[in-house]
Amino acid sequence: MRCLGALVVLASCAARPDSAADGFVGRRPTNLVIVSIDTLARDRTGPSVTPTLDALATSGVRLANHASCSNWTLQSVLCAQTGLNPLSLPYLAEITLEPEPRPLPGTLPSYLPEHFSVFASANAYFSSTWGTDAGYARSVFEDDASLTRLHAQAIELLESGRGASPWVYHLHAFEPHVPYAPPQEYLVGLEDLPPIPYDLSSAPDHYDALVRWVALSETERANVLAHMELRYEAELRWLDDQLADVLADLRGRGLLADALVVVWSDHGEGFFEHFNQGHGYALYGEETDAIAFMWSETILPAVIAAPTTHADLVPTVLDALGQPVPPGLDGQPARLVPADRPRTAFTSAKSGVVQSAQVAGGRLHYWWSGSHRYYDHAADPGERTDIYDPSAPGVEAAWAVLGPEVDAAAARITSLQPIDSGP
Secondary structure, X not given: OOOHHHHHHHHHOOOOOOOOEOOEOOOOOOEEEEEEEOOOOHHHOOOOOOHHHHHHHHOXXXXXXXXXXXXXXXXXHHHHHHOOOHHHOOOOXXXXXXXXXXXXXXXXXXXXXXXXXXXXXXXXXXOOOOOOOOOOOEEEEOOOOOHHHHHHHHHHHHHHHOOOOOEEXXXXXXXXXXXOOOOHHHOOOHHHOOOOOOOOOXXXXXXXXXXXXXXXXXXXXXXXHHHHHHHHHHHHHHHHHHHHHHHHHHHHXXXXXXXXXXXXXXXXXXXXXXXXXXXXXXXXXXXXXXOEEEEOOOEOOEEEXXXXXXXXXXXXXXXXXXXXXXXXXXXXXXXXXXXXXXXXXXXXXXXXXXXXXXXXXXXXXEEOOOOEEEEEOOOOOOOOOOOOOOOOHHHHHHHHHHHHHHHHHHOOOOOOOOOOOOO
């Protein structure tokens, strides 16, 4: 594994002393490094696949029960950048919208006005194309660029512009988004699989394979899925090695000594757990479960098990930096999130409008086309058995939370109205 030495050094720096103030040993960090990751399926990470991510997470403060507010990039990063839930934003992110910058309220870099800020992204949804880079002093976008290429472009902007000011450095990685096309050396075992009539390193071919999925035999489906999963894991391993390289370079430049490193993913990726491969379809865990953690050389390791969301990221980061959290945000610092807080999600994407509410151990899903599903997360964390019963207490409690959300969305989406909402 490349950069293993740098990884061990990074992990070992999170000391565990007998006493500390405010979650840090000594003074808290001043600067901020953010690495956001596109399309990361949380359940497919692990020490054998993403050792850099795992080492940082376990030696930092990890949000162990974190979820996106949506299942696709534009909506997800709006929440992560503003601290607001989808229905609190000035516009609803629908997949049919034309790409143009739209006004946003405050974003994370705008709440750090003394910090010089640089942002680089490989996804147009998180860029100046959509205005989601609002607040950054310098911004770079290159479609589908690798993480190390983004870093090579952005680090020079940071070094030339930061001066003596505190700074924010944010990279948004496109890996492991479709197409699953890592360098050949990461595709270990591909030659052992029977060939398939699709080039999964090509986005059009990948999506063509999904269109043809319903006509495939069970054997053919299993083989295509094996190719997809192997390629996706290879993307994760490539991403992890690149992250190790980026962190090693930042350390070599002396930029990690006084920096809080924050890592989060915008949404997940499904592999036919619920009939679809990819994301933007539904709000099941495979599409909405996300990673989020903070690390620094002085942080005290901790695990926060409360049900956090992307709206909590802005206040959590500001709180960790010792900065004031502005009023009016939907999120709150992760350390203050109650264990029983309801959690909602919204999407207007490939399956139309879908909304969900997770309340007291159960999750309710509602499609505006009229479908309802409810799952007991304690007994069925993978959400495989629908037990929707409109008279069940858990369903009623979930509708009490979700009903006002549906009404609020219906008041804003005039082209479509929900069918059969409510228990």
